[in-house]
Amino acid sequence: MAVALILVVIALGSVVFHLLSPWWWTPIASNWSYIDTTIVITFWITGAVFVAIILFMAYCIYRFRHQPGRQAHYEPESKRLELWLTVVTGVGVAAMLAPGLFVWRQFITVPQDATDIEILGQQWQWSFRLPGPDGKLGITDTRLVSPDNPLGISKEDPNGQDDVIVEGGELRLPVDKPVKALLRSVDVIHNFYVPEMRAKMDLVPGQVSYIWFTPTRTGTFEILCAELCGVGHPQMRGSVVVQEQSEYQAWLEGQASRSFARLAPAAQ
Amino acid sequence: MTDVPLGHVGPAPAADVEDVELYHPHSWITKYVFSQDAKVIAIQYSLTALSVGLIALVLSWLMRLQLGFPGVFTFIDANAYYQFITMHGMMMVVYVLTALFLGGFGNYLIPLMVGARDMVFPYVNMLSFWIYFLAVLILVASFFAPGGPTGAGWTLYPPQAILSGTPGGQDWGIILMLVSLMVFIIGFTMGGLNYVVTVLQGRARGMTLMRMPLTVWGIFTASFMALLAFPALFVGAVMMLFDRALGTSFFMPAIVEMGQTLDRNGGSPLLFQHLFWFFGHPEVYIVALPAFGIVSDLISTHARRNIFGYRMMVWALLAIGALSFVVWAHHMYVSGMNPYFGFFFATTTLIIAIPTAIKVYNWVLTLWRGDIHLNVPMLFALAFIVTFLNGGLTGLFLGNVVVDVPLSDTMFVVAHFHMVMGVAPILVIFGAIYHWYPKVTGRMLDDTLGKIHFWVTFLGAYLIFFPMHYLGLMGVPRRYYEIGEMSFVPLSAHTLNAFITIVALIVGAVQLLFVFNLFWSLRHGRASGGNPWRATTLEWQTPETPPPHGNWGKEVPTVYRWAYDYSVPGAAEDYIPQNQPGTQSSAGMSHG
Numbered sequence: 132m133a134v135a136l137i138l139v140v141i142a143l144g145s146v147v148f149h150l151l152s153p154w155w156w157t158p159i160a161s162n163w164s165y166i167d168t169t170i171v172i173t174f175w176i177t178g179a180v181f182v183a184i185i186l187f188m189a190y191c192i193y194r195f196r197h198q199p200g201r202q203a204h205y206e207p208e209s210k211r212l213e214l215w216l217t218v219v220t221g222v223g224v225a226a227m228l229a230p231g232l233f234v235w236r237q238f239i240t241v242p243q244d245a246t247d248i249e250i251l252g253q254q255w256q257w258s259f260r261l262p263g264p265d266g267k268l269g270i271t272d273t274r275l276v277s278p279d280n281p282l283g284i285s286k287e288d289p290n291g292q293d294d295v296i297v298e299g300g301e302l303r304l305p306v307d308k309p310v311k312a313l314l315r316s317v318d319v320i321h322n323f324y325v326p327e328m329r330a331k332m333d334l335v336p337g338q339v340s341y342i343w344f345t346p347t348r349t350g351t352f353e354i355l356c357a358e359l360c361g362v363g364h365p366q367m368r369g370s371v372v373v374q375e376q377s378e379y380q381a382w383l384e385g386q387a388s389r390s391f392a393r394l395a396p397a398a399q
Numbered sequence: 400m401t402d403v404p405l406g407h408v409g410p411a412p413a414a415d416v417e418d419v420e421l422y423h424p425h426s427w428i429t430k431y432v433f434s435q436d437a438k439v440i441a442i443q444y445s446l447t448a449l450s451v452g453l454i455a456l457v458l459s460w461l462m463r464l465q466l467g468f469p470g471v472f473t474f475i476d477a478n479a480y481y482q483f484i485t486m487h488g489m490m491m492v493v494y495v496l497t498a499l500f501l502g503g504f505g506n507y508l509i510p511l512m513v514g515a516r517d518m519v520f521p522y523v524n525m526l527s528f529w530i531y532f533l534a535v536l537i538l539v540a541s542f543f544a545p546g547g548p549t550g551a552g553w554t555l556y557p558p559q560a561i562l563s564g565t566p567g568g569q570d571w572g573i574i575l576m577l578v579s580l581m582v583f584i585i586g587f588t589m590g591g592l593n594y595v596v597t598v599l600q601g602r603a604r605g606m607t608l609m610r611m612p613l614t615v616w617g618i619f620t621a622s623f624m625a626l627l628a629f630p631a632l633f634v635g636a637v638m639m640l641f642d643r644a645l646g647t648s649f650f651m652p653a654i655v656e657m658g659q660t661l662d663r664n665g666g667s668p669l670l671f672q673h674l675f676w677f678f679g680h681p682e683v684y685i686v687a688l689p690a691f692g693i694v695s696d697l698i699s700t701h702a703r704r705n706i707f708g709y710r711m712m713v714w715a716l717l718a719i720g721a722l723s724f725v726v727w728a729h730h731m732y733v734s735g736m737n738p739y740f741g742f743f744f745a746t747t748t749l750i751i752a753i754p755t756a757i758k759v760y761n762w763v764l765t766l767w768r769g770d771i772h773l774n775v776p777m778l779f780a781l782a783f784i785v786t787f788l789n790g791g792l793t794g795l796f797l798g799n800v801v802v803d804v805p806l807s808d809t810m811f812v813v814a815h816f817h818m819v820m821g822v823a824p825i826l827v828i829f830g831a832i833y834h835w836y837p838k839v840t841g842r843m844l845d846d847t848l849g850k851i852h853f854w855v856t857f858l859g860a861y862l863i864f865f866p867m868h869y870l871g872l873m874g875v876p877r878r879y880y881e882i883g884e885m886s887f888v889p890l891s892a893h894t895l896n897a898f899i900t901i902v903a904l905i906v907g908a909v910q911l912l913f914v915f916n917l918f919w920s921l922r923h924g925r926a927s928g929g930n931p932w933r934a935t936t937l938e939w940q941t942p943e944t945p946p947p948h949g950n951w952g953k954e955v956p957t958v959y960r961w962a963y964d965y966s967v968p969g970a971a972e973d974y975i976p977q978n979q980p981g982t983q984s985s986a987g988m989s990h991g
Contacts (some may be wrong), residue, residue, distance in 0.1 A: 134773055134781065137858075141785060145865060154869035154895070156805070157887040169802050177792035184763060184788055188781065191766035195702075196773070202973065203704035203966035204768035212764070213708050213757065220756045224795075228749045231799035232742055238801055239738040254564045254657060273653040274660065283655075314735070317655045319559035320668055322733065322808060326874030326887055329805045333735040335668050336558060337652020340735030353886050357808035357876045359552045361564030362477045365879040 135193035142185035146178065160327035160352060160373065162309075162345040165234040167329070173227050180223070241343045245309040248302075251282055252314075252321030252334040255363030256299040257354060258282060261383065263293025273317050273336065283317065295386045302354070302371045305379040309345040322358035325371055333358055346373040423948055433529075435521035436948045437506045440528045442839070444502035447532055452495045453914070454539070456907050458487040467900025469881040477880040478566040481550030484878065486542075488553030489576070492682065493583060494535060496824055500689035501587070501625065502531060504831060505594045505618045507839070511938035512615050514603025514956045514978075516949045518593045527593065530586030537579040546570025552878060554679070557650035557671050561643040564656070573643055577636045584629045584636075594622040603937070605958030609713065610977070612936045612962040613706060616713055617692020620720045621685045627724070628681035635674035642666070672734055676727035683820050684723040688716055690827040691758055694780045696962070697830050698762055700934045701777035702769030703973050705963035708761045715754035722751045732803045741800040748798035752791070759788055770966065770973070774932070775849035779830030782857040783823050789861075790819025793868060808878075811871025814864045822860040829856070829913070836917075837931045841944050842924030848916040852909055859906035863899050870895065935974050936962050 159167060195201070247268050249260035260282060262268050269284055269291015276283035281298060284291045297303075304310055314323055316334040323342065324331045332342040356367035374382070424430040434440060462483045465475045475483075506524070510517050518524045541548035550566030551559060551573060563569040567576075598611070598619040611619075638649035650671045651663035699706040706712060728736060728744045762784055771777070793815040796802050806812065829852070836844050871877070874887055882888060882896075930939040942952040956978035964975040975981070 134778070138781075138785065141861065145789075148866070152866070152869055153889065153891050154866075154873050156872050157874055163804075166801055166805060169799070170796065170805075173796050173799065173802055177795055181788060181792055184759065185785060188763055188766060188784060191763065191769070192771055192773070192781070195766065195769045195771050197703075197770050201770045203702065203770040205705060205966050205968055206707070206768075207705050207963070208708040208710065213711050213760075216760050217753060217757060220753050224749045224752050227795060227799055228746065231745060231801050235738075235741050235745070235801040238804070239741070253655070273655055274664075276655040276660070278658065318657075319562060319564065319654075320556055324808070324874075324876065326805070331733050331804050331807060333733055335735040336654055337665075337667065338669070338735060351886075355874075355876055355885075359481075359556070359559065359878045361559050361562070361568075362481060362550070362566065362880075363564065365477075365881055365883060 132193060132196070135189040135196075138185050138189035138192065142182045142189070146182060149174070149178070157326045159329060160346060160348050160350065161329060162347055163238070163329040165230075165237065169227075169230050169234055172230060176223050176227055241311045241341070242309050245311040245343050247311050247313060248304075249282075249313045249315060250302070250323050250334065252316040252323070252356065252360070252367075253318050254361050255356070255367040257302070257323075257367070257369035258299060259297040259302045260284075261295040261297070261303075261386075262290075263295055265290060265293055268313070269294055271315070276317055295383065297386075300369070301351075302369065303379055303382055304346050304371060304373050305376045306346050306349050306373050308376070309343060311341055311343040314340045314342065319360045320358050321356050321360050321367065324355045324357035325352050326355070327352045328371070331357055346371070349373045349375060433525055435517075435525045437510050437518045437521070437524060438839075438946065438948075438950075440524055441503050441506035441508075443528050444498055444506060444531065445504075447528075447535060448495050448499040448503060449914075451490050451498075451535055451539075453910075455487045455490040455495060456910060458483045458490070460904060460907050462487065463900040463903045465880065467897040469883075478547070478550060480880045481552070481878075482548045482566050482572070485550050485552055485555075486538075486548050489580075490538070491821065492553065492686070493580070494538065496686040496820070496828075497587070497625070497682070498531060499828060500686060500824070501594065501618060501622055502528065502590055504614075504689060504693065505590070505622065507835070508614055508938060509594055509597050509618060510601065511838075511941065511946065511950060512612050512936055513598060513601060513606050514937050514951070514958060515597060515601035516951060516955065519597045519601050520589075520593050523589045524593050527586050527590035530582060530589065534579045534583035534586060537575055537582060541567070541572050541575035541579075544571035544575060546572055549573040549576045554675060555639070555671075556675075557639055557642065557668055558652075558654060561639065561651075562654075562656055574640065577640045577643070580636050581633060581640075584633045587625060587629060591622045591626045594618060595626065603955050603958050606937075606977075607958075609710065610958060610961045612692075613695035613709070613712055613716070614689070614692040614936075616716055617688040617690070617695075620716050621688040624681045624688070624720050624723065625685045628678045628685065630678075631674045632678035635671055635678070638674075639671065669731075669734060669736055672731055672736075673728070676730045677724075679730065680727040681720075681723045683816075684719055686820050686824050688720060690783070690824040691716060693831045694783050694827050695758075695762065695765075696936065697776050697780040697827075697834055698765050699963055699965060700834075700932050701772045701774050701780070702766055703772065703965045704765055704769035705965055706761065707764040707767075708757075709961065709963060711757060712761055715757045718754040719751060719758075722747060722754070726751060726798075729798050729800070729803070732800050733807045745798060745800035749795065752795060752798075755791055759784065759791070774833075775844070775846060775853060776830040776834035776932075778850070778853045778857075779826045779833065782853070783826045783830065786818050786826060786857075786861065787823035789865070790815055790817075790823055794819060805874070806871060808876055809871035810875045810877055811868050813877045814867035814871060817867075818860075818864045822864060826857065826860075829853070832917075834932065835938075836920070837927030837944070838929075838938055838941075839945055840921055840924070841927055842920050842922075843927045843931060844920045844924060845916050848912055848919075852913045852916070855909040856906055859902050859909070862902050863906065866895055867899060933972070933974050935960075935964055935976050937977055940976050940978050 267290040269288040314334040321334040354369035549572035641647040648666035651666040929944040
């Protein structure tokens, strides 16, 4: 009796906790509300299964508890029941997988008008590179990294001459413009994670990975490293500042002239 | 699925070789230390694994102290914290769970349950344990090595695992870890071959594969998988050891570390992840399948009812085992691998939910119309269903590629895998120990202590890990020495962390009660007799309890029926042992 009751409390208590707990996802600030929708669908389906099975267990434990004279029913299998359960489970799984894969296709398909930016990780700070007036990022090579060229930008490539470099600071982005972030690391694996953007992807040394999103509201959002990268891992923070287009443009122009001077061939 | 017709099974023919004295141990050393008796080896494996488990438990206390009360315990600095989580993870997954299920329960139960006198290669079996023991010594030695153990996280991802920004990366820690793993795998391979061959070749007359208890099926499938999966880890460990010690670049691309350009080029960090998870995902099921098997038998025995859908249970085990080799990259959705892999691995991962769900249904349907005895082993089995169901369902979040993006690398993952492959299998281990302790010692474990142990462990573990999911949902990352200031984390989350820590300390402490029970009942436990649970399987039918070397006395048993003849209509008792001849046919299996 007590066991059955406790199981009922666990099943219902978990649901109550889910509904009443103050801990829930951060308000979204990007276009990935589809992801949130998929999570909600998954919560409904799995929650229903959880409660149904635990309550059924509790019922069985109460109803078929040992009493003098009780004999269990001898029934090795029921093909019909097993088939039914398999089919129902298959449908439930498909109901979660289908929207999941659909959204994943969007997640990895970068729109044509996305602006390339670069996010670079190193122990234990973030750097960013934005294309200058030409709208293009220059090529890079880890082996070119040096104190006066912390991102390893090739000075041969004219596209890189006007790139805007932000070291260890804030990443500024214009609101409502899709960005494709090219992710790169010069030492160990890091992970670019902004909870409000629902964005997360590893930065792997030796290769370039990417992630795209469209910031949908202005504000400042924290960047965390989400892949263990050594003892400084929890201190590897940064921020994304999403601004109105005009504000952003004004800032970018101020920056572009500065980096131009620093990286121009004459300055070498 | 051929069935041995009842009429054709005669007594086993006399053994070709007489049972000579030579086979049996004569000295204390050959009987208890370098023993070739699978049952002694099982106890050696179990005690070693449980000891490692106690170390891992203390490590979990330390890390929870830091998470619950950051900055209060000054001796836990960031280095120490990462060393604690790394060692806790690796110890629990490999040196405790794998060793206990396969080396411990496998050794004890396989020969007894299939009606063999011992494992087929007893000498290799002995070597297997001692090599495992050596691996444990090497692992523990890293606590005392200069620089301490590795703090790379149990996944040991390069490049950080072998660089100076990680504890033990440029010291002995990572080297000892890799060597210990390699030694472990060598030892396991010896044991694993034994378990597989014994099941295939050592079964008693009449013990067809489809009459084997699900415990044997679970351990057998898991051993087979481990033999295929561990080599991938072995290769990864060798390559990383070369990268660390010889300066090769298997996993090392061009790297600038703290301003210094390293002399490395061309390696792939992702290659290690593929090798690691090609091992790592089957590993989850290497731990889970024995638990599935054991829990099936616990539920069936204590509900006095045949396991529901036995054949489906066997096929589900095999399907899960096979599928688990094609889902590994679901650990790598946000690793920077080709994103199109996501479609394939999400699909395979969610398909694996179907055979897994069938197993859950069949456990619950075994309770339906049963005669449920809420003995301590049964309580643990029921708690397993709850926690496994919970952890399995959250797996559907993480397996579904796009849902994984916000949740990956957060506390949601920590909560998920602890629930599904930490708490759930450990509850089965406890249930199994309460269940088989009488066979091993001839005495029952104390019931009252058992019930206290059960309720605190089960409810405590649920209170620890259920709310933890919501921290992850909020965005709290895992493997953070301290959360510090995070704009989106409210103060209440810190309170929750402190609560989790307090519960974890209590749950940990109650395990000491269990250890006490193990030793106390050895002398003071109620005498159990040979078959206290009135179970059908062969290990309960031995002529002596505890069974001596050779298990069966003069004659090995002959098997006449499947393992689940409970409450057969018209039978005198509510169970019929597998070795009991008679016309009460094994109804469910006769059409196999």
